[in-house]
Amino acid sequence: MTRSLDLTRRLLLGASAAGVSLAFAGRAGAQSAAGPRNKLVVVIARGAMDGLSVVVPTNDPDYRPLRAALAIEDSLALSDGFGLHPALAGLHALHGQGQMRFAPAVAIPVRVRSHFDAQDVLENGGEGLRSQTDGWLNRALAATGGLKGLSIGAQTPLILRGASPTSSWSPGGRTGAEDRLASLLQDLYVEDPLLAGNLAAGLQTEAQAMATGGETRLGRNDVAGLGQAVARLMTGPDGADVVALSIDGWDTHVRQVGQLQARLTGLDQVVSGLRTGLGESWSRTVMVIATEFGRTARANGTAGTDHGTGSALLLAGGALKPGGMIGDWPTLAEPRLFEGRDLAPTLDVRSVFKGVLRDHLGVDRAALDDRVFPTSGAEAPTLSGLV
Amino acid sequence: MSQDSKTLNAAIAVTRFGMGARPGEIDRVGADPRGWLEAQIRPSGAPVAEGPFPSSDDQVRAYLAYRQVSQDRRIPRREAGAASQPEAPEALEGMAMQGPAEPSPADPRRESRQALTRTANAAFLARARLGATTPDGFAERWALFWANHFTASATKFQSAIFLDAYEREAIRPHVFGRFETLTLAAEQHPAMLLYLDQAQSIGPNSLAGQRRNAGLNENLAREILELHTVGSAAGYSQADVTEFARALTGWSIPAPRDGAGAGPGRGRARVGAVAAGRNGFVYRPAVHEPGARTVLGRPYPETGLGQGEAILKDLANHPETGRRLARKIAVHFVADDPPPGLVTALERAWTTSGGDLAGVARALVAAPEAWGPAPAKIKTPYEFVVSAHRAFGSEPRQPQPLRQALVAMGQVPLSPPSPEGWPDTAADWAGPDALVKRLDWARTAAALVPDVGPSDVALSALGPRLGERTRLAVARAESRPEALTLFLMSPEFQRR
Numbered sequence: 070m071t072r073s074l075d076l077t078r079r080l081l082l083g084a085s086a087a088g089v090s091l092a093f094a095g096r097a098g099a100q101s102a103a104g105p106r107n108k109l110v111v112v113i114a115r116g117a118m119d120g121l122s123v124v125v126p127t128n129d130p131d132y133r134p135l136r137a138a139l140a141i142e143d144s145l146a147l148s149d150g151f152g153l154h155p156a157l158a159g160l161h162a163l164h165g166q167g168q169m170r171f172a173p174a175v176a177i178p179v180r181v182r183s184h185f186d187a188q189d190v191l192e193n194g195g196e197g198l199r200s201q202t203d204g205w206l207n208r209a210l211a212a213t214g215g216l217k218g219l220s221i222g223a224q225t226p227l228i229l230r231g232a233s234p235t236s237s238w239s240p241g242g243r244t245g246a247e248d249r250l251a252s253l254l255q256d257l258y259v260e261d262p263l264l265a266g267n268l269a270a271g272l273q274t275e276a277q278a279m280a281t282g283g284e285t286r287l288g289r290n291d292v293a294g295l296g297q298a299v300a301r302l303m304t305g306p307d308g309a310d311v312v313a314l315s316i317d318g319w320d321t322h323v324r325q326v327g328q329l330q331a332r333l334t335g336l337d338q339v340v341s342g343l344r345t346g347l348g349e350s351w352s353r354t355v356m357v358i359a360t361e362f363g364r365t366a367r368a369n370g371t372a373g374t375d376h377g378t379g380s381a382l383l384l385a386g387g388a389l390k391p392g393g394m395i396g397d398w399p400t401l402a403e404p405r406l407f408e409g410r411d412l413a414p415t416l417d418v419r420s421v422f423k424g425v426l427r428d429h430l431g432v433d434r435a436a437l438d439d440r441v442f443p444t445s446g447a448e449a450p451t452l453s454g455l456v
Numbered sequence: 457m458s459q460d461s462k463t464l465n466a467a468i469a470v471t472r473f474g475m476g477a478r479p480g481e482i483d484r485v486g487a488d489p490r491g492w493l494e495a496q497i498r499p500s501g502a503p504v505a506e507g508p509f510p511s512s513d514d515q516v517r518a519y520l521a522y523r524q525v526s527q528d529r530r531i532p533r534r535e536a537g538a539a540s541q542p543e544a545p546e547a548l549e550g551m552a553m554q555g556p557a558e559p560s561p562a563d564p565r566r567e568s569r570q571a572l573t574r575t576a577n578a579a580f581l582a583r584a585r586l587g588a589t590t591p592d593g594f595a596e597r598w599a600l601f602w603a604n605h606f607t608a609s610a611t612k613f614q615s616a617i618f619l620d621a622y623e624r625e626a627i628r629p630h631v632f633g634r635f636e637t638l639t640l641a642a643e644q645h646p647a648m649l650l651y652l653d654q655a656q657s658i659g660p661n662s663l664a665g666q667r668r669n670a671g672l673n674e675n676l677a678r679e680i681l682e683l684h685t686v687g688s689a690a691g692y693s694q695a696d697v698t699e700f701a702r703a704l705t706g707w708s709i710p711a712p713r714d715g716a717g718a719g720p721g722r723g724r725a726r727v728g729a730v731a732a733g734r735n736g737f738v739y740r741p742a743v744h745e746p747g748a749r750t751v752l753g754r755p756y757p758e759t760g761l762g763q764g765e766a767i768l769k770d771l772a773n774h775p776e777t778g779r780r781l782a783r784k785i786a787v788h789f790v791a792d793d794p795p796p797g798l799v800t801a802l803e804r805a806w807t808t809s810g811g812d813l814a815g816v817a818r819a820l821v822a823a824p825e826a827w828g829p830a831p832a833k834i835k836t837p838y839e840f841v842v843s844a845h846r847a848f849g850s851e852p853r854q855p856q857p858l859r860q861a862l863v864a865m866g867q868v869p870l871s872p873p874s875p876e877g878w879p880d881t882a883a884d885w886a887g888p889d890a891l892v893k894r895l896d897w898a899r900t901a902a903a904l905v906p907d908v909g910p911s912d913v914a915l916s917a918l919g920p921r922l923g924e925r926t927r928l929a930v931a932r933a934e935s936r937p938e939a940l941t942l943f944l945m946s947p948e949f950q951r952r
Binding site: 115116181182183184185186198220222223224225230235236237238239241242243244249250253254256257258259260261263264267268270271272274275317318320322323369370371373375376408 | 670671674675682697834888889890895926933
């Protein structure tokens, strides 16, 4: 990001404070910038991903006693005394190339153990429940002015809901925007802006998917293929710049080991599919993999874990700055556990998000502190050096 | 009241409260839409789909047989958690990657598993056909609302095989009874006990807990507090969750050795005396955490099975429960942001009747705020598909196309993504991709409908709700499929 662009954004943010809609005011500035734009993919792992199995604290003497049979013994070595779950071989290879980093103990700003409340906070970017009705990634789009947002799946997740128009896509569509029906429906929807806007956006994305991928028929478990299909929607002049993707099924109360193996394998395939599909754009890409909270430090009575607090966050992408652990390790020593049962967070997850948004997408600091993550300036300072 | 406004209310009754109009239905409801709705509020509950389908007792037997087959074939594995097949790797929300990855062919485990799933698919189709044909559309949607409130999901195989029996045995009979009764039936059903891991929860100081390294699972206790009853506004703590989880230990489903008395070996502690309840529920004293408990400041003495039941009843009758449910009903039936007067009226009906759901349903029907002419709700994919069949006077005949349609539109049959159930707002169901998938399905459906007059279909399904713009577009379309597609995708049909 050049300095002049940054200045342009400052001006636009000033304009927005005066009441001008950012979504439109910013468009000219960013869109006209020459050269390819940076890409951001945010993966939400729904159901509370067990950070202690993803980024394994191999050097922590309390890990094995607490985890017993759930302890991951064959993790792939990272830096700083940690290892990566063996199902994440692709991500581990990226780490070796300086393209993957980890924060072992992050959390959202409120302490709740409800999935739904915690997902809302993770995605609304506020300091509490229902403090915002739109998502931080949507507000970040507004602040960048003109970057294109896309979610994968029929439903738009909260993180990407809001005033900035976005699209969504999943495999299997057959109708394009050029269709006669599409224009007839636009006439029917003149008094229903929700249906009009969303159908138009959906058809446009579908047309793009057809143009770039032809007949995309993905096998039902072809996760890598899905990653590549998403990557195609991110390339070309109309490609999406910011993508939100949900992977669910991390609520491992029972028989955790097998479930995690399946989920993490899928996650690793998504990453490798995206990397392959993005080609040279990978060098301008950052992926953020986050979850609403972690799980209990101890194994429970049913070979699983219950709702906890601190969890791991992963960053991947060719645009990352190489480096080790992000944030501190609180240790699993009994007195350090949060409420005697959870990994204690050492870093507000918003600090990581803000670091990526500022240094990768060029979102202005004032916008980050006041609008994208309201009143977060003191509590969650923007992390430097990630990108 | 003029004839027109009477017909408008009939159209509202059939679409907003019901499952959409079948040909001629608006006229039949005509003069007395409130009477039509009230007549469906019956103490016997909501109708069930034509069977026969296996009861939960049958399914428990089939499930235990399946587990036996699985165990016989189990290859010892190093990982503690690989004791059973990992859950379906349908990793990506909203993707058409449903269903577990099946083991290799000619596998008795697979056959056993498929037999269980076949029943579930057939039962889902039967339920959709009931929705498409029933004259009691309000009772149907009221039942679906409660089934979704007490979500059990096929995202877990163990609960998937009980979902049909669950809705038929634990939900539908009680939806016009007391909320307390409905709650107890739902929480003690195998579908819920398996979905939220209660069946395996063991009191650490119980007879069974002392014998082996096993323990508490707090999932069901937490979701009852958070989602099924009082909600977070009641201000419960982690200690309340744990205490409630302890009280619930012993709530389980039958095991192969039950009924044969205390057998030899490691099963002994688990077996002990087992008290069997309805619908395949059993209570295992040997697994129950002994002692008195305190939940939300209220003490509960040790009464075994009765302890958890007493807490559950108090939660069901807690004022916060009535408050939450009043709002949730208003959101479901009337608007994403419902009129405060309606919420108040529902809460009052709830409170004064002690959670009598028939009284609450009557209050919903009686509330003037529920009858505003402008439709605010977007239909869910299931409501959309079922109401389209109703409009055409048809019904779904094959499980697979129905399933594919719902998967594409983001509502995988019987598989809400979390214990919170299906979401219920326009933002959840009318996103860009979802609308594209609706259009795809509408085109397919419109092309398959036998010769019908599109204008007649539109008028019959929407009555006075049919707007001039849509009426003209349907009339001017260049082909019958195009006309019917426009009708299905019209704002009047997408909303209710």
